[in-house]
Amino acid sequence: MLNRRPDMPIYMDYQATTPVDPRVVEKMMPFFSEIFGNAASRTHAYGWESEKAVEEARTHVAELINADAKDIIFTSGATESNNLALKGAMDFYKDKGDHLITVATEHKCVIDTARYLKQQGKKLTVLPVQEDGTIDLEELKNSITDQTVLVSVMGVNNETGTVQDLKAIGQICRERGVIFHTDAAQAYGKVELDVEDMNIDLMSISGHKIYGPKGIGALYVRRRKPRVRLTPLIHGGGQERGMRSGTLSTPLIVGFGEAARIAKEEMHEEAKKLIEFKSYMFNRLNKELEEVYLNGSLEHGIPGNLNLSFAHIEGESLMMAIKGLAVSSGSACTSASLESSYVLLAMGKGDELAHTSIRFGIGRFTTKEEIEEATDTVIREVNRLRDLSPLWEMFKEGIDLSTIEWNDEHGGH
Amino acid sequence: MAYSDKVIDHYENPRNVGTLNKESENVGTGLVGAPACGDVMRLQIEVKDDKIVDAKFKTFGCGSAIASSSLATEMIKGKTLDEARELKNMEIVEELALPPVKIHCSILAEEAIKSAIEDYKSKQGK
Numbered sequence: 275m276l277n278r279r280p281d282m283p284i285y286m287d288y289q290a291t292t293p294v295d296p297r298v299v300e301k302m303m304p305f306f307s308e309i310f311g312n313a314a315s316r317t318h319a320y321g322w323e324s325e326k327a328v329e330e331a332r333t334h335v336a337e338l339i340n341a342d343a344k345d346i347i348f349t350s351g352a353t354e355s356n357n358l359a360l361k362g363a364m365d366f367y368k369d370k371g372d373h374l375i376t377v378a379t380e381h382k383c384v385i386d387t388a389r390y391l392k393q394q395g396k397k398l399t400v401l402p403v404q405e406d407g408t409i410d411l412e413e414l415k416n417s418i419t420d421q422t423v424l425v426s427v428m429g430v431n432n433e434t435g436t437v438q439d440l441k442a443i444g445q446i447c448r449e450r451g452v453i454f455h456t457d458a459a460q461a462y463g464k465v466e467l468d469v470e471d472m473n474i475d476l477m478s479i480s481g482h483k484i485y486g487p488k489g490i491g492a493l494y495v496r497r498r499k500p501r502v503r504l505t506p507l508i509h510g511g512g513q514e515r516g517m518r519s520g521t522l523s524t525p526l527i528v529g530f531g532e533a534a535r536i537a538k539e540e541m542h543e544e545a546k547k548l549i550e551f552k553s554y555m556f557n558r559l560n561k562e563l564e565e566v567y568l569n570g571s572l573e574h575g576i577p578g579n580l581n582l583s584f585a586h587i588e589g590e591s592l593m594m595a596i597k598g599l600a601v602s603s604g605s606a607c608t609s610a611s612l613e614s615s616y617v618l619l620a621m622g623k624g625d626e627l628a629h630t631s632i633r634f635g636i637g638r639f640t641t642k643e644e645i646e647e648a649t650d651t652v653i654r655e656v657n658r659l660r661d662l663s664p665l666w667e668m669f670k671e672g673i674d675l676s677t678i679e680w681n682d683e684h685g686g687h
Numbered sequence: 688m689a690y691s692d693k694v695i696d697h698y699e700n701p702r703n704v705g706t707l708n709k710e711s712e713n714v715g716t717g718l719v720g721a722p723a724c725g726d727v728m729r730l731q732i733e734v735k736d737d738k739i740v741d742a743k744f745k746t747f748g749c750g751s752a753i754a755s756s757s758l759a760t761e762m763i764k765g766k767t768l769d770e771a772r773e774l775k776n777m778e779i780v781e782e783l784a785l786p787p788v789k790i791h792c793s794i795l796a797e798e799a800i801k802s803a804i805e806d807y808k809s810k811q812g813k
Binding site for chain 2 (some may be wrong): 549
């Protein structure tokens with residue numbers, strides 16, 4: 275159990291990162307000064323004991339997704355894993371084809387890597403999403419050509435918590451003989467994942483999203499039926515089957531492994547608590563406030579993510595009003611060009627709602643008291659800001675805001 | 688983003704929030720900005736003998752936008768229409784210590800004042 279720090283806001287940003295579970299820290303501690311050997315040192319006991327710890331962790335990481343431990347490549351995190359998966363596969367299979375398919379709502383590290391590959395001459399298809407954030411499977415089928423090497427679809431969206439139908443996508447990819455990569459940074463340890471059942475060939479995983487340390491992650495790389503090969507990004511001593519050279523960070527790997535072990539043991543029990551908290555918050559906000567919109571879907575969403583838009587109040591001012599809650603907003607009014615969330619826009623949300631979205635993250639250390647306090651705060655501040663909002667007043671007067679001719683040529687946007 | 692103490696003060700205790708009767712001959716209403724841009728300001732003035740005797744606002748926008756419009760109503764109260772029209776956005780920027788990325792909020796407040804004065808004038812011209 276972690277106690278809340280009295281000087282800090284309530285932490286509700288579990289999609290950004292999670293605190294390291296104290297049980298994980300405890301497991302890591304001996305691996306800094308005491309058990310410090312290089313896992314690649316084959317000639318003495320220092321190396322052997324580190325190697326043993328690394329392999330144990332690798333097994334824990336693999337077991338959570340029904341994979342073989344040998345299929346796990348340790349990396350610095352999901353960003354590196356996504357880079358390695360996309361660049362590595364597109365390069366290795368360049369004689370097979372030059373086409374990759376991804377989705378408009380992917381994390382920046384997939385989108386930007388895909389754009390980079392396009393600049394390098396590859397062909398790129400970016401699939402749109404439906405209103406709930408899922409892709410249209412027929413559209414995916416129709417996008418695959420004989421030049422397609424790789425399909426990359428994230429498991430769970432970081433902003434909205436939308437879960438994609440990985441099993442159906444995997445089946446399509448397997449039938450068509452293309453590699454299926456999934457960015458599972460937000461899915462791993464949160465929803466059931468099975469690389470065999472879902473026909474996943476490559477999977478990016480992050481340690482710090484599952485109460486493990488930052489700076490460690492993994493890429494699952496299928497070795498059999500079919501064997502997937504990648505051109506490495508980092509060359510050197512040939513660690514990690516030659517796909518990721520560099521001395522392994524034993525303490526981080528041990529922590530990651532322990533976090534995965536705990537997740538496997540506790541995720542179902544934990545999900546029950548998260549769903550209870552999320553339902554409590556969602557139901558009360560809906561009952562006590564009007565015009566609250568869910569971004570994503572209760573049906574296809576993960577338990578710990580509640581992304582809401584509060585119509586007629588602006589996201590940044592709401593963030594400022596609820597500064598006792600550490601949350602994240604889809605609106606980022608930090609530059610002259612005010613940018614709404616590209617994820618929400620891709621889901622067909624209008625600019626107005628995209629500007630007013632707040633992501634409430636609920637996690638392992640969230641308490642009932644925190645959820646109650648957070649809900650009270652949101653209700654109070656949304657009401658206060660709506661009293662300040664001309665749009666709310668017009669809405670209450672029954673004016674259709676879309677019929678107003680807005681003067682939007684000024685204001686630096 | 689770090690806001691100045693003055694922005695936070697106006698944001699947490701906004702001055703002159705409210706609505707004047709926009710049908711009244713003595714009231715001018717300015718509505719500027721657009722929801723899609725994340726800022727909409729409505730600023731209203733009540734005029735007697737060419738002087739602004741009351742001003743009210745409501746704003747949809749970030750903290751700086753709310754503070755800019757709150758300060759604008761304070762600044763123009765008691766001024767003549769000509770004096771109010773002379774108010775420059777940089778006065779708001781300086782008073783609130785707005786960072787460069789938030790200067791558009793002050794521009795919007797200046798436009799809201801001018802637009803409210805125009806509305807009042809056009810009513811009087813009828």
